Amino acid sequence: MNQQASVFHLGLNPDMLKGATLAIIPGDPQRVERIASLLDEPELLASQREFTSYLGKLDGTPVVVCSTGIGGPSTSIAVEELAQLGIRTFLRVGTTGAIQPHINVGDVIVTTASVRLDGASSHFAPMQFPAVADFSCMQALNSAALDANATCHVGVTASSDTFYPGQERYDTVSGRVVKAFQGSMEEWQAMGVLNFEMESATLFTMCASQGLKAGCVAGVIVNRTQQEIPDESLMKNTEHQAVNIVVEAARKMLG
Numbered sequence: 435m436n437q438q439a440s441v442f443h444l445g446l447n448p449d450m451l452k453g454a455t456l457a458i459i460p461g462d463p464q465r466v467e468r469i470a471s472l473l474d475e476p477e478l479l480a481s482q483r484e485f486t487s488y489l490g491k492l493d494g495t496p497v498v499v500c501s502t503g504i505g506g507p508s509t510s511i512a513v514e515e516l517a518q519l520g521i522r523t524f525l526r527v528g529t530t531g532a533i534q535p536h537i538n539v540g541d542v543i544v545t546t547a548s549v550r551l552d553g554a555s556s557h558f559a560p561m562q563f564p565a566v567a568d569f570s571c572m573q574a575l576n577s578a579a580l581d582a583n584a585t586c587h588v589g590v591t592a593s594s595d596t597f598y599p600g601q602e603r604y605d606t607v608s609g610r611v612v613k614a615f616q617g618s619m620e621e622w623q624a625m626g627v628l629n630f631e632m633e634s635a636t637l638f639t640m641c642a643s644q645g646l647k648a649g650c651v652a653g654v655i656v657n658r659t660q661q662e663i664p665d666e667s668l669m670k671n672t673e674h675q676a677v678n679i680v681v682e683a684a685r686k687m688l689g
């Protein structure tokens with residue numbers, strides 16, 4: 435904490451959180467206001483770098499919404515500093531690329547555990563430690579998805595530091611992917627991995643290894659077996675569905 439008792443990056447101090455213990459954490463700062471609008475009495479707290487935060491209430495209980503930015507390093511900062519401020523449960527809501535043919539754009543995925551294709555998680559626990567979601571968070575997210583009549587897939591996610599090589603994308607300047615990732619998507623598919631995203635490995639490892647709870651729901655905006663570029667209008671609807679689900683899951687966690 436600095437001299438004003440604010441944490442280093444988020445621009446928040448303990449008084450501002452009013453005792454909140456649960457945070458909803460999207461990657462995109464622009465998603466924060468939309469999530470906060472579904473809470474009672476939403477109030478902008480701070481906006482610094484990739485970290486925009488709001489406080490709101492669900493059935494009278496304070497809830498924080500704070501963006502993590504893209505990837506493990508910034509996610510680790512957001513989660514660390516929110517935990518310093520008293521947050522104990524983290525519900526990530528993101529967008530994702532599915533890699534199994536039966537998953538459609540518009541579906542949602544609740545992650546049970548993540549393949550640790552990130553670097554930040556190894557700063558919290560050795561690679562033998564699983565990046566596993568908290569069971570009660572998974573249950574709340576799955577139940578909220580069913581209540582919303584969403585098509586929900588529950589399973590393992592590959593969570594990568596990079597959007598391009600780590601997710602075996604060849605539509606890059608060089609057109610190359612390093613050998614370590616060539617053929618990796620096919621291998622994950624064969625192992626039943628559902629999707630790619632970029633934060634859950636760090637989030638789950640740091641939470642599971644430090645007595646914190648974490649869950650992750652993501653809206654499917656592309657299916658990598660069909661297309662690389664998302665349809666903008668479908669993307670917004672998918673994102674909104676995932677947002678509605680995470681807010682209702684938060685309500686269940688607090689109830």
Ligand SMILES: O=P(O)(O)O[C@H]1O[C@H](CO)[C@@H](O)[C@H]1O
Nearest residue numbers: 460461462504528529631632
């Ligand atoms: O939509 P968000 O939450 O940012 O999540 C996904 O989108 C970003 C990549 O486009 C990565 O952060 C990935 O995890």
Ligand SMILES: O=c1cc[nH]c(=O)[nH]1
Nearest residue numbers: 529530531630631632
């Ligand atoms: O393919 C995708 C889509 C969203 N986010 C990712 O990390 N990958």
